[in-house]
Amino acid sequence: MTDSTTCICCAIFRPDATPRTPTDGPVCAVCRWRLRRDVVAIGRLHRDLTTPELVDGDRRLVEVVDDEGNPTGMHRWADPAAAVLPVGAVPARSGQPIVTGTRAHSTPIDLDTIDLIAPANHVTVHDPYNDQIGYISAATILDSWCRALHVTVFPFEPRPDATVPTLVSWLTGGFPESRMDSVCSQYPAIPDLAGEIRRLCIAMRGAAGETELKPQVLWGVPCRRCNLVSHLLRDEEYIECGNCQLLLTDAEYRTWVAEATKRFGARPAVTSQD
Template sequence: MHDTTDNECTLCPTFRSNLDPRTPDRWPVCEGCRLRLSRLIGELHDLHERLANPEPAEAGRRRYQRLDTQGRAETVWADPLATIGGSGPIPSKPDQPHVSGTPSKSTPANLDHIDLTNEARIPNPTPQARKHPWDQIGNLSVATRLDEVVRDWRDTLWPGHHLPPPTVPELVMWLRAGHTPEYAGNRVDEACTGHPGIADTAAELHQLRGTLRAALGETDPRPRHWLGVDCPHCHEISTIQQAPGDDYAECGNCGRMYTGDQMAEIVHEQAAAART
């Protein structure tokens, strides 16, 4: 649980850990963090899709010429398996006896990829595992983690609503903006207002995002800072920043969000005012 006072946003410690928590207009979550949580859930879907459907490796195309048995020149692939991506290294049998403490051979597949992209399942740990959860290894799948959140939100806020199919696209759709004709609102926004565990849920999903990015070999890109531009809402200068790929720029001081068109208009107006 995050340590915040009664008048501070409970999600700022997750999304803005290097800044002081904001005072929300709608307690307990500020407007900026409400939007950040919705974007985070959508990003989990995109990261999962890229992990589950990686781009095929480019096949090697190196060739060289040699003479055949008749003395004629011919062109051959440098790697006989180049057209299917090339051959991997084949380890030879070690000539030393196995002794206790020898590292185990690595697995032929990336277990993190397999774990994270598996289908949803209801965890059923043994009594021993329940007593020592920190000893468990591996990752629950993205579908499993999202299904847990969906079930928690449904039981807490919408007990009469049906659960969506436990696939990542369907679960994300349900969490962000409703899924069936029985609901046409914004579940993220309502959960930020009415769910008592929203801070823990946001922290868990934020951690899951980091796990997915690590599995993809990615790091967080640095945001763009709008230097010299003051926020029209709070009038703080150079506090507006925009992460690569985001549709909105956000003021780090007050949390106000601006679209690309709004930022262009703000820059134009402030540049014109500076010339007068």
């Protein structure tokens, strides 16, 4: 693969910003990190979505009484919802005409979640008209990419089992560098892979009720390159200038803050603001 002058994955992870110039292969360091972050997040979200919630039920025995309130000598389980739900008003009989029929049964779990946590399906589904609903499962998407990578990039390595934990571990593992780094450097279809992983991660966050953390503005800190103040944004592991796209690691940022403190005579404010 020939080196690109701009990162071929910036359009996926930061579509509203100017693409960076990568220093190692066609994918910049931050997009490599964000791709790996999404793969790891998919593994965690899959675990959360497949773990049933534990509902505290009232397992006490209560005595059964007759219509006059006298004990009958029998016992029953307390209402399992009584321990977790408040008592509500009982509606009176409606004066509207009675409509008969059978109510459709609702699903016990969100259908999107069912789709996303389903086992891997190796049958290819095409949707040329974009009129289908629902999601392809995480196991299906990860397994299809791992199969392709096994053939093109890692032909001499064992192919992982088609379960989400195993597939995530295989993608993020490897020696001396992770397989994800090798893919970013060697795999021609890395933008397609990154785009599908990004969409899958967003869908799973939505099913789990999560939102992504917004970058934090480092107020009062001048950029080391363009010298504009409060344009530095912290995104978990990296600090980036929103004006000139300067990229700093946390260690580089701390060194710059110490240098700026000596240069300007006062420590810049580094607090964040929503």
